[in-house]
Amino acid sequence: xxxxxxxxxxxxxxxxxxxxxxxxxxxxxxxxxxxxxxxxxxxxxxxxxxxxxxxxxxxxxxxxxxxxxxxxxxxxxxxxxxxxxxxxxxxxxxxxxxxxxxxxxxxxxxxxxxxxxxxxxxxxxxxxxxxxxxxxxxxxxxxxxxxxxxxxxxxxxxxxxxxxxxxxxxxxxxxxxxxxxxxxxxxxxxxxxxxxxxxxxxxxxxxxxxxxxxxxxxxxxxxxxxxxxxxxxxxxxxxxxxxxxxxx
Amino acid sequence: xxxxxxxxxxxxxxxxxxxxxxxxxxxxxxxxxxxxxxxxxxxxxxxxxxxxxxxxxxxxxxxxxxxxxxxxxxxxxxxxxxxxxxxxxxxxxxxxxxxxxxxxxxxxxxxxxxxxxxxxxx
Numbered sequence: 001x002x003x004x005x006x007x008x009x010x011x012x013x014x015x016x017x018x019x020x021x022x023x024x025x026x027x028x029x030x031x032x033x034x035x036x037x038x039x040x041x042x043x044x045x046x047x048x049x050x051x052x053x054x055x056x057x058x059x060x061x062x063x064x065x066x067x068x069x070x071x072x073x074x075x076x077x078x079x080x081x082x083x084x085x086x087x088x089x090x091x092x093x094x095x096x097x098x099x100x101x102x103x104x105x106x107x108x109x110x111x112x113x114x115x116x117x118x119x120x121x122x123x124x125x126x127x128x129x130x131x132x133x134x135x136x137x138x139x140x141x142x143x144x145x146x147x148x149x150x151x152x153x154x155x156x157x158x159x160x161x162x163x164x165x166x167x168x169x170x171x172x173x174x175x176x177x178x179x180x181x182x183x184x185x186x187x188x189x190x191x192x193x194x195x196x197x198x199x200x201x202x203x204x205x206x207x208x209x210x211x212x213x214x215x216x217x218x219x220x221x222x223x224x225x226x227x228x229x230x231x232x233x234x235x236x237x238x239x240x241x242x243x244x245x246x247x248x
Numbered sequence: 249x250x251x252x253x254x255x256x257x258x259x260x261x262x263x264x265x266x267x268x269x270x271x272x273x274x275x276x277x278x279x280x281x282x283x284x285x286x287x288x289x290x291x292x293x294x295x296x297x298x299x300x301x302x303x304x305x306x307x308x309x310x311x312x313x314x315x316x317x318x319x320x321x322x323x324x325x326x327x328x329x330x331x332x333x334x335x336x337x338x339x340x341x342x343x344x345x346x347x348x349x350x351x352x353x354x355x356x357x358x359x360x361x362x363x364x365x366x367x368x369x370x
């Protein structure tokens with residue numbers, strides 16, 4: 001049991017497995033995001049109130065929803081780092097923080113561009129959803145800078161793990177902010193069967209497809225950067241040296 | 249065709265215009281494309297830089313190993329020519345072999361060493 005667990009966390013094991021999976025993941029990502037984008041831009045009917053700006057929501061909802069996955073992911077990786085000191089978990093957590101900051105930024109930017117038409121404003125400080133998402137963006141930047149600020153990499157990993165676990169509270173606040181406080185941002189639309197509105201069947205199928213695509217993209221990007229992290233941290237290991245020699 | 253009919257636009261101009269919201273819709277999709285491109289290309293570029301660096305380090309290690317082998321060989325051959333006449337050679341060549349074993353790095357320069365060893369013997 002423990003042997004199996006140790007193997008799971010071995011960077012070499014992850015590197016070799018991801019080498020096999022990566023091409024397929026890339027193909028799936030291109031297919032799913034490509035289909036969802038063409039569908040959204042060409043085939044979605046205009047919303048009866050929002051017109052074609054409703055197409056923005058396909059991207060915005062997919063990226064925003066996926067951005068909520070980062071703190072739970074980092075918290076799980078952080079717990080594994082704290083309890084079992086697994087090297088791989090910390091490498092994933094490190095790269096997830098930077099990618100999560102990107103996700104939060106794109107969520108804010110696309111939401112702003114949509115709001116400028118639908119709400120008539122780019123930003124609203126009194127809206128809890130907007131502010132809590134901005135807070136997540138800063139928290140993730142905080143995790144990134146905390147790691148670079150601490151010189152002892154062992155201490156940095158522990159501090160980041162702790163901050164990631166605490167940061168999960170904010171994810172709950174983001175999720176329920178639209179129900180607890182009622183300001184500008186609308187709650188999640190219930191799935192409706194009425195065509196021609198922004199929660200009709202065409203819309204939620206396109207959005208579901210885009211969410212799947214964005215998750216696939218997340219995994220591709222995270223695997224790529226984790227593999228780099230492995231090459232750097234394990235550069236003295238024999239298997240990395242053999243791999244470098246083989247690619248000459 | 250059904251699929252063609254399902255397209256919401258009759259012309260390119262209409263498609264670009266997005267019902268008057270061209271700026272907003274295209275800005276979001278442009279940003280989305282940029283976001284994906286950056287987060288794929290940056291790790292890929294970092295990977296090639298990393299591999300280049302690791303390859304350079306490996307070359308330096310090999311060079312150091314070769315140089316020290318050459319120095320070692322010179323000193324060994326000096327000893328051999330001086331003492332070969334007076335003493336039995338079996339002991340000396342055994343020592344030299346051991347010395348080479350020690351400095352041999354576990355990389356591909358091993359084959360280079362073997363080649364130079366053969367050259368010396370013939």
